[in-house]
Amino acid sequence: MNTNPVTNFEKQLLEDERKDRNRKTVKQIGKVLIYIVLTIWAILTFIPLLWMITSSFKDTSAITQVPPQLIPTQPTLDAYxxxxxxxxxxxxFFNSVVVSTILTLSNVFFASLAGYAFAKLRFPGRxxxxxxxxxxxxIPSQVTLIPLYILVVNTFQIADTYTALIVPTLVTTANVFLARQFMQSLPSTLIDAARIDACSEPMIFWKVMLPMAKPGLAVLGIFTFVANWNSFFWPFLVTNSNAMRTLQVGLTSFRYQYTADYGAMMAGAVLTALPMFIIFLALQKYFLRGITIGAVKG
Structure with a gap:
């Protein structure tokens, strides 16, 4: 007489367990599918990189042969x-290091100042x-490119100089935005305490904000260095002599009127990308942290 309630309860437990197993199974299948898709995507993304590296050890005929040969059968260092x-x-290489380093330092400095002002200071019109x-x-960069080119080449006549390569991007709006978003997530209580102790605004920025903002500024500096290291179009426009070319522009020297030295171009591309690989491996935690800059507001 008293077995029905127990039986119903047990059936309910079994049904719940079955549903839990089904949910876990669906989640596991979903994870497997995601891993499969990501693996395929990673392989497709890695193939061009592998092709660039292996092609730098081939001669021109092996690079252009059909069907393509991914792994060289007779590797050579002639391209290098x-x-x-x-x-x-x-x-x-020296020009790329100089330009990228100076622009990184200037962007970190000026963007951090502007970011602090927009995030923590109160002033009319902020x-x-x-x-x-x-x-x-x-505004698309192509819209401002022609006026900027006229200013650099015709008005100020500073083409083919470090000034032309550096001054137009001493600080960018995107970096100011990133610095402001990161600094806005930092607590303001320490700033208020420093003001109570009669600390000046420059000292608050230097002693209080900068130490807390180091992770965000590190990410900003890394992204800025990589962007300027890989920059091609603007250096291509404002440099004429071989001595003022950056690495990305210099690689075009291996392309001639009727042919191209693909082996040398691939070898140069590998040597150009090598510092970026080293930087990424050494500072990958900052790259990943950069994805969440400004996402959490404290």
């Missing part, structure tokens, strides 16, 4: 020799100025 025999590669800066990010 031609890169250095042409001349200028060391100078191009929000208006910030929204104007954000609106300027919506």
């Amino acid at each position: 020799k031609r890169v250095f025999e042409v001349g200028g590669f060391g100078r191009w 929000n208006t100025i910030f929204w104007i800066l954000l609106a300027s990010m919506m």
Whole structure:
């Protein structure tokens, strides 16, 4: 007489367990599918990189043969020799290091100052100025390229100089936005305490904000260095002599009127990308942290 309630309860438990197993099974299948898709995507993404590396150890005929040969059967270092025999590669590398380093330092410095002002200071027109800066990010760079080129080449006549390569991007609106978003997530209580102790605004910025903002500024600096290291179009426009070319522009020297030295181009591309690989492996935690800059507001 008293077995029905127990039986119903047991049936309910069994039904719940079955549903839990089904949910776990669906989740596991979903994870497996996600891993499969990500693995396929990673392989497809890695193939061009592998092709670049292996092609740097081939001669031109092996690179252009059909069907393509992914792994060289007769590897050679002739392409790397031609890169250095042409001349200028060391100078191009030096130019890229100088330009990228100076622009990284200037962007970190000026963007952190502007970010602190927009995030923590109160002054008339703060929000208006910030929204104007954000609106300027919506303007395509191609629109401002011609006026900027005329200013650099015709008005100031500083083409083919470090000034032309550096000054137009001493600080960018995107970096100001990133610095502001990160600093806005930092607590303001320490700033208020420093003001109570009669600390000046420059000292608050230097002693209080910068130590807390180091992770965000590190990410900003890494992204800025990588972006300027890989920059091609603007250096291509404002440099004429071989001595002022950066690495990305210098690689075009291996393309001639009717042919191209693909082996040397691939070898130069590998040497150009090598510092970026080293930086990524050494600072990958900052790259990953950069994804969440400004996502959490404290």
